[in-house]
Amino acid sequence: MPAKPPCFDEMLDEDGATREAYAAYYEWFCNQDIKSLRGKAREAEEFFRRTGITFAVYGDDNAEERLIPFDIVPRIVSAREWAKVTRGIEQRVRAINAFLQDIYHRQEIVRAGRLPISLLQNNPAFLSQMIGFLPPGGVYTHIVGVDLVRTGPEEFFVLEDNARTPSGVSYMLENRETMMNMFPELFSTIRVRNVSDYPKNLRQSLNRVAPPACKGDPVVAVLTPGIHNSAYYEHAFLADQMGADLVEGHDIRIVDGRVAMRTTRGYTPIDVLYRRIDDDYLDPLIFKPESRLGIPGVFDLYRAGQITIANAPGTGIADDKAIYSYMPDIIEFYTGERPILHNVPTWRCSEPDALSYVLDNLAELVVKEVHGSGGYGMLVGPAANRRELADFAAKLKAKPANYIAQPTLALSTIPIFTNSGLAPRHVDLRPFVLVSPNSIEITPGGLTRVALKQGSLVVNSSQGGGTKDSWVLEDD
């Protein structure tokens, strides 16, 4: 057995002393009665159940709606740490938008020999229909949720860029509401930056990219696949908080050359569509013909400036796991700067040398599907048994281009509250980014996902992970 790498704990240092950002919280915590904290943990669950903050797990018949476990110990990020993180994210998101504009126009990055054309040509996430079209305001990724992990005091890695339809922001907001409800005294002593402006900012940034056809105040609608989708709660929540209508494909029709929704007084044109369905389902005339979730003909109207779609179709190419390994080059190419946040070293299994390395070291690596998400279809080598490793090796050999592999990072830990007190668990962080013409806004906080099982590195809620409220402290 290799020695377990020591991992970085965000609350306690090597000597067991509290780190600066957690000092005030920990002092408060030590004065609490453990029994009453247990009561608070139950109260939090009750609160989530009552407000209906649930998600559906695919393939799980007997529990259509489930709660994501919530941990009452917050993640706390100092103002200094946050400044670094936001600079890094801003740089990355700016590069992603420049990259998207480039690959759908002149493809300078390919001409410069920095990115193989095959990665675009053979990639289903690259939409030829977007070539030559510039979305309103030049914005491709209106909403981004960058997944970060930390391995040391200054070491932040980007795991995924989530440039399509990132979810989880409703948990960022509701986790904070829950904490303020349960522990108001904490917020009056510790200065935590506010996250609750997110829906207002989202609405404003969508308003700013209204299409040329928009007259007057933009009409914004959220397009959901429907009540059975795992993130339906979030779709309804965001629509509600933004003052936007929540529509499904069957509420929409094309009337007089505009995309319009059926209201009680007739059809009303939509200016900006915040869609929470994948590209493939957006327009059955262009993509999957059997899709009943989308709007036939929306794509043509989009290109004609009659509606704005957020995020733009075809942005998925930027968070494609095969493109991911080129991100450091992409950032340098478009910003002329060195990346502030690290990329996780990545083996592209399509390359024979990489494949043989990955097969030889499978037990040490994390292997992901190039187009997968949500933790489905991935292998965590150190946690897998021999049988699982052998099965996965066979899949890899059969379709190497379908996979990438990364070293198992020693993710940082933060304590969670258990019945026997505090216990460290691995976490990640997904801050939410809003992009509008000439501005990139990052909400101070984000979604902290936490692996509830001791030693586990899988934080996905679909795989039994939980969440924490994420605090960014005000500058002193």
Added chain:
Amino acid sequence: MLGKTAGGIYWLFRYLERAENIARLVETGHRFTLTRGAGSSGEWQSVVKALGMDAAYLARHGEYESAPVVNFLLRDKNNDASLRGVIDQARRNARLTRTALTREVWEAVNESWINANEILKRPVRESDLPGVLESIKRDSAMVRGTMQNTMLRNDGYNFARIGNFIERADNTARLLDVKYYVLLPSLSFVGSSLDNVQWEAILRSTSAFSVYRWLYPGRTTALGITEFLIFDQRFPRSLAFAYSKLLDNLRYLSNGYGLPSQALEATEALCLRLSRTNASKIFEDGLHEFLLDFLSINRKIGALVEQDYRFTI
């Protein structure tokens, strides 16, 4: 407002009204078994019939007996129209229209769904029945209260009210129809008092037992009760009350939108008809016929609302 959303609110409040109605009828039926043991089977039959579930019930059970009827009406998984099924539908519609409800209304609906699922998870023991019905009625009052206190008086509110009153008119008319034989003209002509048991059942099922006694002490005639349940504008479960509210809400929408409405026209016509008749005339022409006609127009108005305001197409 989206047509789908308007439809969702309308159905949410129809289902909530229906759920309350089921709870009230079960309460009445159960009271009967306690006070008039022998005659309770007939009363259970009326209850199931008034809820329109007699065919479904008889397909599964032979006799109208307290325990199977209560189980069928409250929680049978095979009965989509059971109280549990109806609360499920109400909550489903609330989820669909989450953006048109205040947080308070949504949470009240969600909580009543959570509670109903909890208390109806297992068959309800007779000793628990009064508590169970009480809790369901309390949750329902909570939803109504939050709606009154927090919702904007806009089109959404009016769709909620329309659903509420169409359902209520339907429920009261059905109940009267199931009992029409009790109110047969021959009795009223001779002016004899109704059998205590029978009028008590009708009044209790509409929560009118004590208010009626206060309004008409000692005058429990068939004519009086019919007049009260159909025409008394002061009584919130009467047909006239439901229709005067419906008229207000439909006018609000039609004026606010500046659009004509077929549902409004049909409602105006029915209100006019109600204003030109009275209980004696109805008895002459046949109470049963009147009620069948009323139920069919009421259904039609529901369908017209869906059409006028594009709930589905």
